[in-house]
Amino acid sequence: MALPFLFHVLGLLSFSLLAPLLFSSPISPSRSSVLQPGSFLSVENQDDFLISPNGIFTAGFYKVGENAYCFSIWYTKPLSDGSYTAVWMANRDVPVNGKRSKLSLLKTGNLMLTDADQPLPVWTAGIIDSSKSAQLMLNNTGNLFLQNQDNETIWQSFDSPTDTLLPLQPFTKDTTLVSSRSSTSFSQGFYKLFFDNDNVLRLVYNGPKIAGTYWPDPQQTAWVSGRSTWAPRRTAVLDSSGHFVSSDSLFFNTSDAEDVLVRRLTMDVDGNLRAYSLDEIKGVWKVTWQAISDTCQVQGICGENSTCSISPTHGRKCSCLPNHQMINQTDWSYGCAPVFNTTLCGNDEDNYVAFPNYDFYGYDARFVPNTTLDQCKKVCASICNCKGFLFNFDIQGFYSCYAKFKLINGFGTVRNGTMYLKVPKSISLQTNNNMAVQEFSLTCSEKSTIKLDRAYVKNPKNESLKFMKLFTYIFGALEIVCIICFFYKTRNPLKTRRQGYLQTVQGFQRFSYAELKKASDNFSKELGRGGGGIVYKGILPDNRVAAIKVLKEFDNNQGEAELLAEISTLGRINHMNLIDIWGYCVERKHRMLVYEYMENGSLAQNLQTNKLDWAKRFDIAVGTAKGLAYLHEECLEWVLHCDVKPHNILLDSNFSPKVADFGLSKLLDRDVTHKEFTKARGTRGYMAPEWLFLNQPITSKVDVYSYGVVMLEMITGKIRADDQNLGSKGRLDSWVAEKMIAADGKNGWIRDVVDSTVQGKYDTSKMEVVIKLALRCLEEDKDARPTMRQVVDMLLRT
Structure with a gap:
């Protein structure tokens, strides 16, 4: 009887010690400008957010789709259509679930965003654990910052903007503005504002296939564009009165300058940089300045093999070239593809269909000055990847030939030039003065449709049953915790590094050494070997035939570096001519990769x-x-x-x-x-x-x-x-x-x-x-x- 009684006493003692941890949680403040150490903001509590003292800005979980949220800062007051304007997001590319997700301020001073019950955080402020705690505060300028006990700012949202620059927010060499993917998707898009290595503030397009700078005009030097490359430091700022000043000599005043208004400078989804002022009476944003007046001059705006035009009624419009069709019916950035097969090099039987007053900027395969139209056709025919050419009357008084290996950035122009599209002779195209283009309209839903596919099933057992279950097994839980702590302290000295592995390779299946040993019949069927290790054939538990690569051990951790390189690389690619990786093993000294098996070897x-x-x-x-x-x-x-x-x-x-x-x-x-x-x-x-x-x-x-x-x-x-x-x-x-x-x-x-x-x-x-x-x-x-x-x-x- 003594032993059960002893366990009973220990169980009661353990329960009394752990009950506060199991049945209570840190206080989650609502409608405050400060988050205290050890507290959190929950996605499930709609009133759980921070608000600036002046009430202009709010920080909390911002809905970006069905069961998809980003921790964000937005203007508190809704617009006339009921929407809110977000100005900063912590996790714009990785939204979290609408249940059990939270932003926690740890007592070590770090800020951590977790997605439901996932073991790894989605985002952190990157603060090294400290004995000093910190408060999270939202001030009147829209800056969310961590301030420690010494009143030092150890992190702030102003240092990592998304697509918007707020008044008095410094823009430096270490910051960028990146556009959203579309009007309904807040993930990173293709357009970016940044300070280049020559100290000049530039706009760049970084698309799926091409990349290039388009503002200021890349055909001109920085000095001709009114910029200076001589600057002691790279910085820019917009003030609340509408004055923008940059260290590269770029400065502008908004159309309503001198008035102190709610303003923002945003890298828009169409690749244009615009300043906005809020009309609080009408509840709308007004454009008060923009970098590019003709949005068709934005690089990559309509994709390959398409043209851009400005309609008085519909604004910017993209159109495919004749006998081309859209690749992605919901996204113009992918451009258009020809419906005909391209011809071989040196084929003099091609047609060249003329489109007067059109140009495709950049991507010249060859430039031939002072030439004739027939000579220009021969130049294009001699280039294997020539798609067409611009025959243009230059200001020097003669015609020049620009052979193109890509047809991108197409737009109408008033210059005395004609674009000639190279097509097979079998293709019959209209050749009048108006381009025979194929127009498409994009249908965009009003709401984003991001949906995270994790289900949550509530425990059907009542609360009293859960209480009894916790009470009964609390002592056993304590023993398990002690065993785990002992195990990781004695057997796993590389805990931090392995957590890095988990974060690097999440999404792949993790195998144990015993599983792969059994799958490979104790590594008996060798397929090949090289400098990095030996490859064995194996059969996984789901009957898939796999190639198991056992990496060699190196004293200087080269084997581990090789594993991380291979997994991080393969995790970013997906192509029919690249090997598929199924999983990995990181267990003590063992480092292995699991690939698809290739029947015919190398x-x-x-x-x-x-x-x-x-x-x-x-x-x-x-x-x-x-x-x-x-x-x-x-x-x-x-x-x-x-x-x-x-x-x-x-x-x-x-x-x-x-x-x-x-x-x-x-x-x-x-x-x-x-x-x-x-x-x-x-x-x-x-x-x-x-x-x-x-x-x-x-x-x-x-x-x-x-x-x-x-x-x-x-x-x-x-x-x-x-x-x-x-x-x-x-x-x-x-x-x-x-x-x-x-x-x-x-x-x-x-x-x-x-x-x-x-x-x-x-x-x-x-x-x-x-x-x-x-x-x-x-x-x-x-x-x-x-x-x-x-x-x-x-x-x-x-």
């Missing part, structure tokens, strides 16, 4: 067999180029693979290629030309020459070079420089070039170069184009190499 394993005829090899070359082009230009982050070789090109059951092994990948920021590499990356024989020079910038052209080596290997059947009969320089490209030069214009050299053991027939002229393309990829000068997108285009035209 290209390296198949090159010396008779499985790959010429048709399959060509498809592999095209598919690999598409995958790399996606990495370089189309995914959210620009990615360099840095180790393109046959071993990293895997083949499925149909011999379709998928580029794999991103352990050496490198993410590039779209806003800079390159990032510094601390050491050379890749495999000897496939590495571009610029890896050997310290001051050479590393760009996507290093992958183009490696791809060129792979192409020549597929064509010749020779592996890098391993063959001793490769001419004087001992290099595969030099050997092919020597054969071509020695032939003196005759095509007999192609038979000497092409692998005679490969089955299937090939077209000699097409093979010549492919070989020359591979040699272009292997140019010593990186600027002479094509991009991977150009490689895809040229391969598809052969």
